[in-house]
Amino acid sequence: MTLIGIETFKTFRRWRTYLGFLAVLGAVILLEVIVKLNLAHFSQAYARGLSNEFVVSGNIINAWAIAAFTLNSLYIHVPFLITLVAGDMVSAEAASGTLRLLLIRPPSRSRIIVAKYSAMMIYTGLLIIFLAALCIGLGLLLFGTGDLIRFQVMPPQMVILPQSIAVPRTLLAFLFAILAMSVVGSLAFLFSTMVDNSIGPIIGAMAIVIVFTIVGTLPFESLEAIRPYLFTTYMDIWQLPLDNPVNWLEVLKYALALIGHDALFFGAAFFIFVRKDIKS
Amino acid sequence: MPETILRTEGLSKKFGQRWAVKDVNLEVNKGDIFGFLGPNGAGKSTTIRMILTLLTPTSGSVRIFGKDVRRDRHEVLSRVCGIVEKPDFYIYLSAYRNLEVLGNLSRKIAKDEIVSALEIVGLASRANDKVKTFSHGMKQRLGIAQAILTKPDLVIMDEPTSGLDPQGMKEVRDLVLTLSRDHGTTIFLSSHLLTEVHSVANRMAVLNHGELIVQGKVSDLLKGDSSYYSINVSPQDRAVEILKAQPWIEIVSVANEIDIHIDSGRAAEVNRLLVVNDIEVSSFTAKRTLEDYFLKITEGASDL
Ligand SMILES: Nc1ncnc2c1ncn2[C@@H]1O[C@H](COP(=O)(O)OP(=O)(O)O)[C@@H](O)[C@H]1O
Ligand SMILES: [Mg+2]
Numbered sequence: 001m002t003l004i005g006i007e008t009f010k011t012f013r014r015w016r017t018y019l020g021f022l023a024v025l026g027a028v029i030l031l032e033v034i035v036k037l038n039l040a041h042f043s044q045a046y047a048r049g050l051s052n053e054f055v056v057s058g059n060i061i062n063a064w065a066i067a068a069f070t071l072n073s074l075y076i077h078v079p080f081l082i083t084l085v086a087g088d089m090v091s092a093e094a095a096s097g098t099l100r101l102l103l104i105r106p107p108s109r110s111r112i113i114v115a116k117y118s119a120m121m122i123y124t125g126l127l128i129i130f131l132a133a134l135c136i137g138l139g140l141l142l143f144g145t146g147d148l149i150r151f152q153v154m155p156p157q158m159v160i161l162p163q164s165i166a167v168p169r170t171l172l173a174f175l176f177a178i179l180a181m182s183v184v185g186s187l188a189f190l191f192s193t194m195v196d197n198s199i200g201p202i203i204g205a206m207a208i209v210i211v212f213t214i215v216g217t218l219p220f221e222s223l224e225a226i227r228p229y230l231f232t233t234y235m236d237i238w239q240l241p242l243d244n245p246v247n248w249l250e251v252l253k254y255a256l257a258l259i260g261h262d263a264l265f266f267g268a269a270f271f272i273f274v275r276k277d278i279k280s
Numbered sequence: 281m282p283e284t285i286l287r288t289e290g291l292s293k294k295f296g297q298r299w300a301v302k303d304v305n306l307e308v309n310k311g312d313i314f315g316f317l318g319p320n321g322a323g324k325s326t327t328i329r330m331i332l333t334l335l336t337p338t339s340g341s342v343r344i345f346g347k348d349v350r351r352d353r354h355e356v357l358s359r360v361c362g363i364v365e366k367p368d369f370y371i372y373l374s375a376y377r378n379l380e381v382l383g384n385l386s387r388k389i390a391k392d393e394i395v396s397a398l399e400i401v402g403l404a405s406r407a408n409d410k411v412k413t414f415s416h417g418m419k420q421r422l423g424i425a426q427a428i429l430t431k432p433d434l435v436i437m438d439e440p441t442s443g444l445d446p447q448g449m450k451e452v453r454d455l456v457l458t459l460s461r462d463h464g465t466t467i468f469l470s471s472h473l474l475t476e477v478h479s480v481a482n483r484m485a486v487l488n489h490g491e492l493i494v495q496g497k498v499s500d501l502l503k504g505d506s507s508y509y510s511i512n513v514s515p516q517d518r519a520v521e522i523l524k525a526q527p528w529i530e531i532v533s534v535a536n537e538i539d540i541h542i543d544s545g546r547a548a549e550v551n552r553l554l555v556v557n558d559i560e561v562s563s564f565t566a567k568r569t570l571e572d573y574f575l576k577i578t579e580g581a582s583d584l
Contacts, residue, residue: 001384010381014372097368104332104364105385106357278334 003111007119016088020081020127027073028134032066036142050151050158062146063139064166067173070135071238074177079184079209080202081127086120087188087201090273094196094280109274117189117266124185125178132174152243159244172241176251179258180235184209186265193269196280231261282309284346285434285466286331291340293326300326301490303340308434308468308483313460315477315498316470318487324470325365327487328438332362344434358386361427362436366443367419371412375403375422378411379429386430397429401455417448424455427465435459437469441476453480475566478502478544502544509547510537511554512563519559526553537563 001009011017035042043061050060090113093099102112148166152159161169184205191201212232215223227233237254240246286308293301301323308314318324329335331342333349342349344356369378376394383389398404401421411419420440427435440456441449457480459465471477477484478498485495494501513519520538523529529550532539542550547566554561 001381003385006381006384010370010373013370013377096371097366098370100334100364101368101382102385103334104357104360104362105382106354107385108353275336277336278329 003107003115004118004122007112007115008122011085011089011119011123017085017123019084020123021130023077023081024127024131025134027077028070028131028138031070032135032138032142035061035066039143050149059144059146060149062143062148063136064146064148064161064163064170065150066139066143067132067135067170068148068150068242070131071173071177074180074235074238075213076210078127078131078177078181080206082124082181082185083188083202083205083209085123086185087192087205088198089116089120089189090192090269091195091198091201094278095198097280099278099280103278110270113193113270113273117186117269120185120189121182124181128174128178128181132171132177136170148242150242153239154243159242161242161244169241169246173238176237176241176255179255180237183231183235183258183261183265186262186269190265190269190272193273193276231257234258234261282311284308285310285312285344286314286468287343288327288331289341289343291327291330291342292338293323293330293335294338299338299490301330301487304487304490304492306485306492306495308466310466311460311464312483313456313467313481314469315481315484316468316487317472317474317477317484318470319472322472322487323490324472324487325438326490328362328364328436328470331436332360332364333357334364359433360436361430361432361434362438363420363423363427363440364436364438367416367423369411369414369419369422372410374408374410375414375425376407378422379426382426383429389429393429397425400428400458401425402451417444417451420444420448420452421455424452424459427459428463431463432465434466434468437467439470439472441471441473449476456480478566506541507544507547507566508532509540509542509550510563510565511540511550511561512537513554513559513561515559518557519554522553522557522559523550 039061046060046065090099093102103109107115145163147163148161148170150159150161151157187208188201188205191204192198195201209232212230216227216230216233234254234257237251237258240251240254284307286306288304288306291301291304291306292299304323304327306316306327316324316327326335330337330340331344331349333353344360347356349356369375370381373381375398379394379397380389383394395404395407398407401424403418403421403425406414406418411422414422423437423440437456441452444452453476456467456469460467469477469481481498483496484498484501486493486501511519516534516538520531520534523531523538523540528542528546530541532541540550547564551561551564
């Protein structure tokens, strides 16, 4: 077993890890079944929301529309499920005393922290892939396929993505969702190296995500200036590939900002961990 | 010259403004069972944490197998097994999985190696049970199984018998002796009980308030020193007669047990005397506390 293998194995031997998958399973099924049962009502509401001028027809609530809608849970719900595991990666071992066991073995602390970070990323990736597979799979089953019609934010207008384009773009959106969520994971992971309990990192990381999200969306001009400095701004990256046309330069900028934050948070976690006196 | 396995040079650690460990120079030789003795708060755990790289020393260094433990970490720690304070394991994993995960951090471990290590410590039947369900004593034995599994040249244990009942203490003691005898492992164990160290160690060091007071052979350090022992024997009347006949044994009291006062070095002699006279000895325990010993060595260090 490699170190990453060992850390991943340990992560997936804990109940907590499956909480995220169970929550996603429950939420997606609930959402899609409710929409299915009230399809006529939701179709009308959706059509009205898209445009007052046109009469939108066809199968507008399809797997792709549902996926785009579900991705909105990335703001608060999914981050919480990420922090639940990421915030526990190091602190749980400090709290239970097993960090002592781990850090007197031959592998260096730098290799251990890299392995732990990798295990956290693997969890984050798998959770989003599970969300995508379930959301699209069940969506296709219940609502079938079709063109993706949605209201885009910038510039504000209705866009229609033909099915052939909607499919790869939706997959890309989920891929970017992994990147966005990795930043939340990295932040919780950083906090996890600083304390000996798991509640602190979860609450700390969630508090930052929530405050940043609120500050970033409040419609005050004075707050506009600080938006570029909030990493939550760039977590919107998943929306970009669903726009038409896609502003690829903006995609690049968002992706670099997210990767930069990952590097920053992981770098700090690394710095703290390799120097830390293990007193627990 | 015996080969030095573990050597600390000027090892010190400061927490805030207080020195928890100050200028400790330990020397553990190959094949030693080395007792690291000191009352609670003396700095034993802090020293052990520095030796095992959990704490960064404020000053000083640790050399194991002649190499700096920080610089040659992988090489050195591959040959060391440590149990620091409580034996904590992954409670959500089975005993087997714990050993698998921890063993694989050192080298590739085969399945039957794990099974046989669990057998030696008497945990084979619980191999697949989660450690959550284990008692403190079982976890301590699992710690020793880890030491057997990774076949280290040096085992470092921090108060391995603390919190155990007499039966558990005896099991751990026996396993320590087995490791030393059958595998030639050098053992470094800390304790706050003199009798504990006395019964297994050949060399020892005494730590108090973070500073090393003495270090040397147990027999040398306890020479010319007398102790109180309690013995439980049957038949008691005859035993008292036999003991009385020896001028070097002072009988202090006779109740359920016989309390005697003798030279520390002659405990084994008393035991033999009783046994050859067909007296059944069900227990033989030293009454002397570490505090007495400390008073003596801290007040009159010149006696030693
Ligand atoms: N993390 C810490 N922070 C501050 N002081 C500590 C810490 N750990 C231990 N100490 C102090 O260092 C001294 C030695 O403690 P320790 O090494 O645990 O002793 P022992 O293991 O011999 O009982 C004690 O006075 C203890 O209070
Ligand atoms: Mg201690």
